[in-house]
Amino acid sequence: MTGxxxxxxxxxxxxxxxxxxxxxxxxxxxxxxxSGASGSVEPELAVARLLLHAGxxxxxxxxxxxxxxxEIDGALTPIPWWRRRxxxxxxPALAAASAVVLVVMLQPGRPPPTSPLAAAPGQAIxxxxxxQFAMLAxxxxxxxxxxxxxxxGSMRGTLLAMAxxxxxIGGAP
Amino acid sequence: xxxxxxxLASPATARxxxxxxxxxxGGGSMLxxxxxxxxxxxxxxxxxxxxxxxxxxxHRRVDLLLERGDEAGAIAALEALRRQPWPAREDxxxxxxxxxxDVYGRLVRLxxxxxxxxxxxxxxxxxxxxxxxSGSYREVETNPFTARLVALRGExxxxxxxxxxxxxxxxxxxxxxxxxxxxxxxxxxxxEAP
Numbered sequence: 001m002t003g004x005x006x007x008x009x010x011x012x013x014x015x016x017x018x019x020x021x022x023x024x025x026x027x028x029x030x031x032x033x034x035s036g037a038s039g040s041v042e043p044e045l046a047v048a049r050l051l052l053h054a055g056x057x058x059x060x061x062x063x064x065x066x067x068x069x070x071e072i073d074g075a076l077t078p079i080p081w082w083r084r085r086x087x088x089x090x091x092p093a094l095a096a097a098s099a100v101v102l103v104v105m106l107q108p109g110r111p112p113p114t115s116p117l118a119a120a121p122g123q124a125i126x127x128x129x130x131x132q133f134a135m136l137a138x139x140x141x142x143x144x145x146x147x148x149x150x151x152x153g154s155m156r157g158t159l160l161a162m163a164x165x166x167x168x169i170g171g172a173p
Numbered sequence: 174x175x176x177x178x179x180x181l182a183s184p185a186t187a188r189x190x191x192x193x194x195x196x197x198x199g200g201g202s203m204l205x206x207x208x209x210x211x212x213x214x215x216x217x218x219x220x221x222x223x224x225x226x227x228x229x230x231x232h233r234r235v236d237l238l239l240e241r242g243d244e245a246g247a248i249a250a251l252e253a254l255r256r257q258p259w260p261a262r263e264d265x266x267x268x269x270x271x272x273x274x275d276v277y278g279r280l281v282r283l284x285x286x287x288x289x290x291x292x293x294x295x296x297x298x299x300x301x302x303x304x305x306x307s308g309s310y311r312e313v314e315t316n317p318f319t320a321r322l323v324a325l326r327g328e329x330x331x332x333x334x335x336x337x338x339x340x341x342x343x344x345x346x347x348x349x350x351x352x353x354x355x356x357x358x359x360x361x362x363x364x365e366a367p
C-alpha cells in the first residue's frame with residue numbers, strides 16, 4: 001500500500017464498499033504523478049467490484065432474505081387441493097352446472113309429484129267420466145222410463161183386479 | 174151360403190190369430206225378461222211409480238232453475254228431494270236405486286261446481302255421497318247413474334287429499350262405464366244383425 005492510498009483511506013476512513021472510494025482513489029492517482037504509479041486503476045477497481053459482488057449475499061437485508069426464503073418455501077411446499085388453480089376456476093363452473101341440473105330436475109312452479117294422481121291428473125279423469133255419463137245417460141233415462149211404465153201397467157192391473165174382486169164380492173147375493 | 178162360408182173360415186182365422194198373438198206375447202215376454210235380467214224388480218210398483226213421477230218433476234224444476242242461473246235454488250230443490258224418504262231396494266227395485274243415485278249425483282255435481290253456494294264441508298259431502306250409494310250399490314245392476322256417483326265420490330276424496338281411495342273410485346266408475354259401453358255396442362250389433 002502506497003502512502004497516498006493510506007492517506008486516502010485515512011482521509012475518508014471508509015471501506016471499499018463505499019462507491020465514493022473509487023472517485024477518491026482516482027483523484028489521488030492524478031494528483032500525485034511522482035509516486036511512480038502509472039496507467040489506470042480500473043483493473044483493480046474491477047477486481048474490487050467483483051469482490052463486492054461476491055460479498056453481496058452476505059449483505060442482504062433481513063426483509064429481503066425473508067422474502068427470498070418465502071419464495072423458496074412456496075416453490076417447494078405442495079399446494080393444498082382446494083387452492084389449486086383447477087379448483088379455483090372449476091368450482092364456480094361446477095356449482096353453476098349443478099344449479100342448472102337442479103332447476104331442470106325440480107322445475108320450480110310445478111307441483112311436486114306426490115300422489116299417484118299426479119301422473120294422470122284426477123281432474124282429467126273426472127272430466128272423462130262426466131263425458132261418459134253425458135253419453136250414456138239419455139239411453140239410461142229411457143230405460144228407467146220404460147221400467148216405470150212396466151211398473152205402472154202392473155200397478156194398473158193389480159188395481160183392476162182388486163176392483164173386480166170388490167165388485168164380485170159386493171155384487172154377490 | 175155366405176154365412177156358412179164365414180162359419181167355416183172363422184175357426185182357421187181364429188187359429189192363426191191365436192198363434193200370432195202367442196208369438197207376439199212370447200216375444201214380448203222374452204224381451205222384457207232379457208231387459209230385466211239381473212235386475213231386481215220393484216216389489217211395490219206403486220212406490221216406484223210415485224217416486225219416478227216426483228223425481229221427474231223435480232228434475233224439470235231444477236232444469237228451469239239452472240236455465241235462469243239460479244244455482245242456489247237448484248241446490249236447495251235437490252237437497253229437499255234428497256231428504257225425502259226413499260223406498261228400500263226391495264220395494265223400489267233397482268230402478269228405485271238408480272233414481273236415487275241420479276238425484277244424489279246431480280246434487281253433488283252442483284255442490285262440487287259451486288262450492289261457495291250454501292257450502293258444506295268435504296266430510297259432509299262424502300257423507301252425502303255415501304248415504305246416496307248406501308253401501309249396496311255394487312249389487313245394483315250396472316248403470317250410468319251409479320257410475321257417476323262413484324266417480325263423484327272419487328272427486329270428493331281427491332279434494333280431501335285421499336288420492337289412493339280417489340283413484341280406486343275412478344277406476345271403479347271407469348269399469349262400470351266400460352261395461353255399459355260394451356253392452357251398448359252389443360245391443361247395436363244385435364239390432365243391426367239381419
